Amino acid sequence: MSNQQRGTSTLGSTIAEVNTDGSRRVAAYGPDIGASGGRFRSYSRTTASTAIAAIDGTNGILWACRFTTATTGKLALVERLIITATSTVGPTVAQETGVQAFRATTFTAIPTAGTALTLTTPNAKLRSSLAVPEMLITVENTTSELTAGTHTLDTLPLGAETAWHLAAGATVQMPTVKLDLDFRDSPLVLANNEGILAGPAVTQANSLAQVHRFTLVWREVLNYPQ
Secondary structure: OEEEEEOOOOOOOOEEEEEOOOOEOOOOOOOOOOOOOOOEEEEEEEEEOOOEEEEOOOOOOOEEEEEOOOOOOEEEEEEEEEEEEEEEEOOOOOEEEEEEEEEEEEEEEOOEOOEEOOOOOHHHEOOOOOOOOOEEEEEOOOOOOOEOOEEEEOOOOOEEEEEEEOOOOOOOOOOEEEEEEEOOOOOEEEOOOEEEEEEEOOOEEEEEEEEEEEEEEEEEEEOOOO
16 A cells, blocks of 8 residues: 655655655656756866976966856766876986966956867767856967966865986986876866866976866756755
């Protein structure tokens, strides 16, 4: 024997079956990903910097993303950030090289002096009909670091990766440094005016030049009514 429960929230008045022992009969269904995304929108974007040398491991910024929305309760869930640094010119002396990423809060102005990516076309959407994302992304493109915007960085990075680079002409191949921040089990949650800054983990000098590539995978979601 069972009885019925009818919802009264703004989500509708669908009848739910409840057994006499108190257990409820439920049906699982996927997230709302309608033509424009509903409450659940997925995006991915990869970009590369130009070859850059002599960058500051303390203040250098090569890539940034900032989530900005006017919708109350809307969040960006970062699932993955992959950064690689590939050497194009070896250093004159051996040195450490690496990449790192920090979360930024009170992020009211994104860094400038780079290229702001165009996300108004389907080139970042994992379904072509999704709404335009509200994530802003910019990357270095002038062989110099980005000009800092307005933000507060966490004291410690989300992650960092380094490698030892031998001098140019060494018989060992030049390394590619890869930082893979995988948040798929527990997403990095960004609210309005929050984001991520990425750059070198150590000061880069001695004529070492590298191209950096950045891949960001994220979702933009709305809270369900309470």
